Amino acid sequence: MGQAPRAPYSMKQILAYSLLATSLLVAVPSAQAQLLPSTQPSQGASVGNGSLDRIVAVVEEDVILQSELDEAINAIVRQYASNPAQLPPKDVLARQVLDRLVLMKLQVQRANDQGIRVSDQDVDQAAANVAQQNKMSLDQLRAAVEQDGYSYAAFRQQLSDQIVAQKLHESIVRDQVTVTDAEVNNLLASPTYKAGEVHLAHIQISTPAGGGASDIAQAQAKAEEAIKAIQGGMDFNAAAIRYSDAPDALDGGDLGWRRLDEVPPAFADAVSSLKAGENTAALRGPTGFHILKLVETRQPGRQIVTEYHARQILIKPSEIVTPEQAEKKAQDIYTRVVDKKEDFAKVAKDESKDNTTANNGGDMGWFVKDAWGQAIAAQVDQLKDGEVSHPIQTDAGWIVLQRLGTRQSDLTDQLQRDQARQAIGNRKADEAYENYLRELRSTSFVDIRVPELKDPDEKQVSNTP
Secondary structure, eight states: OOOOOOOOOOHHHHHHHHHHTSOOSSOOOHHHHHHSOTTOTTOEEEOTTSSEEEEEEEETTEEEEHHHHHHHHHHHHHHTTTOGGGSOOHHHHHHHHHHHHHHHHHHHHHHHHTTOOOOHHHHHHHHHHHHHHTTOOHHHHHHHHHHTTOOHHHHHHHHHHHHHHHHHHHHHHHTTOOOOHHHHHHHHHSTTOOOSEEEEEEEEEEOOTTOOHHHHHHHHHHHHHHHHHHHTTOOHHHHHHHHOOSTTGGGTTEEEEEEGGGSOHHHHHHHHTOOTTOBOOOEEETTEEEEEEEEEEEOOOOOEEEEEEEEEEEEOOOSSSOHHHHHHHHHHHHHHHHTSOOOHHHHHHHHOOOTTTGGGTTEEEEEETTTTOHHHHHHHTTSOTTOBOOOEEOSSOEEEEEEEEEEEEEOHHHHHHHHHHHHHHHHHHHHHHHHHHHHHHHHSOEEEOSGGGSOTTSOOOOOOO
8 A cells, every 4th residue: 555645854754764765865976886897796986994885786777885775774773773673684674775775766767767857946945844844943954964973965865866756756646646526426425435534554565566476475475474473462563664565664664644535445444443553464455465553543523714705916026027116016005005095906906916816806705724825824814804914925926915804614525525535636646656666666677786685585587678
């Protein structure tokens, strides 16, 4: 079962994600990579301590070095220093981390092939989000990263790789995932529709794309082994770390909170029958076997929200209107409607540059607080009914806002439809991208150069692009 999209970047997630899932902790300098003799696995490049840094894997035209793998493994070991028993044996951990490094390399390569790029500004914003979520300045974030033994440049590269992978994900699912009103209606009317939210953890034992009966039997045997370990007293999170091959395995398989209707129907019934703390048997899915644990549940309440009615006049900078001139004009309009008592609606029709509201006298209709962005949300809540704001600076330009009224609305039904639509979309996106990654991995050239890092349960077959 694919993982639902997660929000944003917390420092804990960023520092751990490459260790846990797919990103690279140490970027390979391009000059060094060019010097590495990729056709001679016994050779390597000299590293700072005088030892040789061997190639452990060739991934298409790129390589993964022993130093990259060691750094990622060591970071995971540091993360679990207070509970090392949760980690699998060293050889299993090394293979898990290598698999995730390989998968990220492939995603970044494919994104580059498709012309997907990440700007410095994108990375700056992501770093700022991490700092803000952790109540830090950027300087404090840098210090925290380096104090934990990481290179800040590598940290930024890790952010860049994650953004690239997310953009690739969006590009892959964009044209494949559509949700119709009929699908939403069918889901809400279905006797299998489940309301409420569940906090889940999972163990995923995948079968290779195009795998045969022996592959399925091996995956099932591994899943049953995991079940026996859990029944024998092993903590579920520890079992996920040891047995799962999902990207979140080293995070204990935590799927977080999700609506029950987001869970694939084949699994939703099994989850619905669980009590908090219980787990399912090994469930067969299209990509392998899954073991789900219900951590806890919560039921939805009525969604009563405050809605605002307002109207606006937007003045935008342009090729002939400088930002300073736009600000001055917005201030003049404020004076006209407040001090000179000109009709707001008429001024909006004559002056506003917002194509969606100008012809309606600037009327924005009824909306929830954040619907028009944070700048308007911060002001509309402070205004009284009938009051006009001083010009507000937004990404679109300068806005003069008048609040007309407020009301309490029960949006439960509409939110339920929105959530059902999102649930269907998320499920389709998960399936589409998971299939894409399996196909990408199975059709790409990946040569594991170190015998002990090869998966003993898989037949080693060289795939050509």
